[in-house]
Amino acid sequence: MYYIGIDLGTSSAKGILADKSGRILKEANVEYPVFYPYEGWSEQNPCDWLDAAKEILASLSDGISNEIAGVSFGGQMHGLVMLDENDNVIRPAILWNDGRSQKQTDYLNNEIGKSKLTRLTANIAFAGFTAPKILWVKENEPENFRRIAKIMLPKDYVAYMLTGVFSSDYSDASGMLLLDVENKCWSEEMCRICSVKPEWLPRLFESYEVTGKLKEEYNLPNAVVTAGAGDNAAAAVGTGTVANGSCNISLGTSGTIFISGDNFVSDPGNSLHSFAHATGRWHLMGCILSAASCNKWWIQDILQASDYSAETQNSEPLLGKNSVFFLPYLMGERSPHNDTNAKGAFIGISANTTREQMSLAVLEGVAFALRDCVESARKNGLNITSTNICGGGARSEIWKKIIANVLNVTVSSPVTEQGPSYGAAILAMVGSGAYNNVYDAVNNIVKIKSTVKPDSQTVALYDKKYEIFKSLYPALKNAFAKM
Secondary structure: OEEEEEEEOOOEEEEEEEEOOOOEEEEEEEEOOOEOOOOOOOEEOHHHHHHHHHHHHHHHHOOOHHHEEEEEEEEOOOOEEEEOOOOOEOOOEEOOOOOOOHHHHHHHHHHHHHHHHHHHHOOOOOOOOHHHHHHHHHHHOHHHHHOOOEEEOHHHHHHHHHHOOOEEEHHHHHHHOOEEOOOOEEOHHHHHHOOOOHHHOOEEEOOOOEEEEOOHHHOOOOOEEEOOEEHHHHHHHHOOOOOOOOEEEEEOOOEEEEEEEOOOOOOOOOOOEEEEOOOOOEEEEEEEOOOHHHHHHHHHHHOOOOOOHHHHOOOHHHOOOOOOEEEOOEOEEOOOOOEOOOOOEEEOOOOOOOHHHHHHHHHHHHHHHHHHHHHHHHHOOOOOOEEEEEOHHHHOHHHHHHHHHHHOOEEEEEOOOOOHHHHHHHHHHHHHOOOOOHHHHHHHHOOEEEEEOOOHHHHHHHHHHHHHHHHHHHHHHHHHHHO
16 A cells, blocks of 8 residues: 655645655655745745645556545644635635734734743744734734634645545644643633634544545546645655654755654744744754755855755865854744844955855854754753754755754754655554554654764854854844834
């Protein structure tokens, strides 16, 4: 029997077909657009996701439809999808990296209060979260707000349209700021604060639990559908990051530090998100809004180049010695600054600065921003000495060396790099009964192909550079706000 995992990303949907051993037999990818109507806004048409998912299902199951035993999803988190009473999409989905709801975020954090939010949801408000977006729609598009019959997350919209089951999982729901994460139930008080009717929200499942089956029209009669997970929890499963204290770095459009935990923990400083994990347990996560997207912007849009590796292929002697700094805040920043006004910046440029130095600075700036998240975890007593890594940026060998030395950790690359789609396929295996639980599946399937260890001399050089990096955002914060 075979299993399909679909990752609903920001720029495209990626699907894989795997067997029980985790061997990938087939892959599919469908791109779709992101729309930026105004500065700081980021939207997509949910129908584009659905069309992509249908195309992927048809491609991966071609000729073996009766042998597909399970389907599951990983998906971009936090996006607001609203349906009316006839299941029509009310407006374009407001995405995770959309910053329009800063006013509503400030209201939740300052007037409702961070301590109350933390008590109710284990987290404070960030502009990327779903609840501030709901308040924004209520205040700015009241006619759309009045039409709401269902509120859901991106992957859950696709699952609903494919199965007819209105559901979500705890890991993805954790990022809405409507879930009582510790007790795994919707917070009635947060719903009241955000004017959300309980019937608008889906039934909740563990990520590996079966929610239903695909509609007959998709011709997959033997496939069960499991609830799936938010992209980072799915990626953690796909990289084997399920044991207590294990860590995964995702270098996708955004960047994340994901730390798995057996027990519920809330970050007292509110720099890290406290979310449910796809294993049935919990995790802490730090998220920077721009990671591999910074490199794409620099290489493709600014340099008008296409060979990413060529820009830094001779840069290894420069590691820890580059005099140029880059702030990777192209879409504002979430962890730990929580500032939609933050901007990207090159600092330290002189008449002698080279293209190579600036290209290297982009990779280093993302690594330093990830270290901000790691330092928050270390303040919580977490001893992070190693991490798995996934995402498009993880294909860069020099970027992995930079991260190993900036964070002073061993960086391990799994044999399979698909991350969220691979994790979704594993969740489908568990739901269909191929494995007893996520831990058994991961122990049997996920293997490591290579590791990068930090070098003590390079670590010392980057420690000094990080001290400078830490001073840059505070120095520019007021200027960013005035812009």
